[in-house]
């Protein structure tokens with residue numbers, strides 16, 4: 296096994312991040328799992344098993360900066376994360392720009408960008424002190440270009456997350472900390488599947504026609520390509536944006 300990492304994962308209760316957690320645990324890495332949905336989080340914690348957990352799962356809304364700081368402070372120096380996966384985010388509502396208001400941009404920014412910033416702000420000092428850290432931000436195909444599935448607030452927020460990723464990567468590269476982003480296309484998590492089935496067949500066909508691979512991605516396909524940035528000899532990749540988007544971002 297590669298060097299064991301102590302990976303803090305936000306949004307670990309569902310979707311891509313829950314699957315990354317299962318895979319990291321199977322590879323012998325240790326986990327700090329965080330999610331605001333207590334039932335979902337504890338279910339993933341049970342799946343990975345107590346031996347994989349650095350600490351009790353954090354039932355926390357990561358938009359609550361004070362609450363996140365409290366959990367973080369309780370870790371103590373020996374348990375601080377060596378890797379971070381920022382997974383909180385998303386917005387599967389298709390809305391025209393004419394319907395959007397300032398509050399939509401602010402909400403999306405808090406959900407997709409500020410949450411990632413808070414966790415990076417907290418983990419980076421210890422990572423730079425150790426000269427080792429791995430950070431991955433889940434961006435989106437939406438932040439690479441435009442979105443046929445969502446809206447301008449989400450596109451704007453994910454584009455900002457890519458900017459944040461690149462500046463952190465550049466500043467931290469000499470200090471042993473890598474910061475990368477994965478930009479998924481549509482992945483059939485429970486959240487996205489529910490939004491998908493709420494659409495008419497005609498709308499689904501129209502959207503599928505815009506995906507070169509011709510289907511939604513699976514959660515295992517989405518999780519598989521996140522792991523290399525978090526573990527193993529990945530120190531030469533930083534500031535990268537990995538497209539896992541079925542050819543939508545060529």
Ligand SMILES: NC(=O)c1ccc[n+]([C@@H]2O[C@H](COP(=O)([O-])OP(=O)(O)OC[C@H]3O[C@@H](n4cnc5c(N)ncnc54)[C@H](O)[C@@H]3O)[C@@H](O)[C@H]2O)c1
Pocket residue numbers: 305306307308309310311312329330331332335355356357358381382383384385386433434435436478479480481482483484485486487
């Ligand atoms: N699923 C996709 O198609 C897709 C595509 C591109 C990018 N992404 C990005 O990947 C990431 C994960 O998406 P997913 O679909 O796997 O997630 P998901 O919606 O399946 O799960 C998200 C988890 O985050 C938790 N969560 C949400 N807000 C939270 C908060 N404020 N504090 C703590 N926990 C919170 C939820 O309880 C849930 O367990 C998101 O950032 C999303 O934007 C997803």
